[in-house]
Amino acid sequence: MQSNAEIGPARVLLVEDDVELAELVQEYLQRYEFEVSLEHRGDTAPDRVRQSNPDILVLDLNLPGRDGLDICRDLRMEFQGPIVMFTARDEDVDEIVGLELGADDYLTKPVEPRVLLARLRSLLRRFRQTDNSAHADEQLHFGELRIDASARAVKIEEEEVVLSTGEFDLLWLLATKAGKVVDRDSALKSLRGFGYDGLDRSVDIGISRLRRKLGDDANHPYRIKTVRGRGYLFVPDAWD
Numbered sequence: 001m002q003s004n005a006e007i008g009p010a011r012v013l014l015v016e017d018d019v020e021l022a023e024l025v026q027e028y029l030q031r032y033e034f035e036v037s038l039e040h041r042g043d044t045a046p047d048r049v050r051q052s053n054p055d056i057l058v059l060d061l062n063l064p065g066r067d068g069l070d071i072c073r074d075l076r077m078e079f080q081g082p083i084v085m086f087t088a089r090d091e092d093v094d095e096i097v098g099l100e101l102g103a104d105d106y107l108t109k110p111v112e113p114r115v116l117l118a119r120l121r122s123l124l125r126r127f128r129q130t131d132n133s134a135h136a137d138e139q140l141h142f143g144e145l146r147i148d149a150s151a152r153a154v155k156i157e158e159e160e161v162v163l164s165t166g167e168f169d170l171l172w173l174l175a176t177k178a179g180k181v182v183d184r185d186s187a188l189k190s191l192r193g194f195g196y197d198g199l200d201r202s203v204d205i206g207i208s209r210l211r212r213k214l215g216d217d218a219n220h221p222y223r224i225k226t227v228r229g230r231g232y233l234f235v236p237d238a239w240d
Contacts, residue, residue: 010124013054015039015071016086017063021109028113034120042066046074054081055127056120059103061087069101076102080152082123082165086111102209104166106202126191127152127165140175143239145214147175154214156239161213166191170206171214174224174234183231207232 012029016022017040026036039048043065049057057079059068072083082104105119140147146155152168154161163171169191174182187203207224210216216223223238 009033009035010055010120011035011037011052012056012058012120013037013039013049013052014058015042015045015048015063015068016058016060017041018060025113025116029117029120032117040064042068042071045071049075049079053079056082056084056123058084058086058120061085072101072103076164077162080162080164082120082127084119084123102164102167104164123165126169140172140178142175142178142236145239147172156214163210163213166202167206167209167213170203171210174232178234178236181227181231181233187231203232 010033012034014022014025014036016025016038019040022038022040026038029036037048037052037054039045040063042063045059045063045066057075059071061068063071068085068087072085076083083102084105084107085103086107086109088109104123107116107119138148138150140149144157146153148154149172152165154163154168154171170187173187173190184203191203207226208218211218211221211224214223223235225233225235227233
């Protein structure tokens, strides 16, 4: 399942069991030219996503019938658009699990509407087009690795590697800076619009997922290396 994001109103599916909150979010986002559909149950959410194929999916963590983490795990391999997790909890473990399952962002309720709007716009902007100022070509080749920015596709030995929006953007950032160390602060500013606060683990989790999907050695990575105290290094000649 591919997202159909095009220039024009973005289609958001909000899966939230608090009907009043969902309707308030819907009303607010619609003021800013988002088309927002609502779903209130977790057990019917996956089929709703498959039927409507939204541009962005916003998932509450605690839902009747099925929780948001389970839904994210189920959909991530087929839905490649951005996924934002919503939760009333304030526990780091939930954020870590959500990001490991492929969520692109994570917001704790109560959410400031302007913050939600900014996050959705940022995710949509990243998905709709890769920043041309960051690269000269639409494709990058490193040995058997092929990264196609326009199609947002990745292949190794002609076999497609399915990445989430956040994973693709992180890989593209690293690959466009191949041979140079990328620190967490600059990565977060580029990918999410804010710097590293000393606690955010989304970059580290994204690196771990990329290594697993791209066949890197988790214990002794040689394709995406950790440079202690500095950041991460994409090794351009490690893909033969």
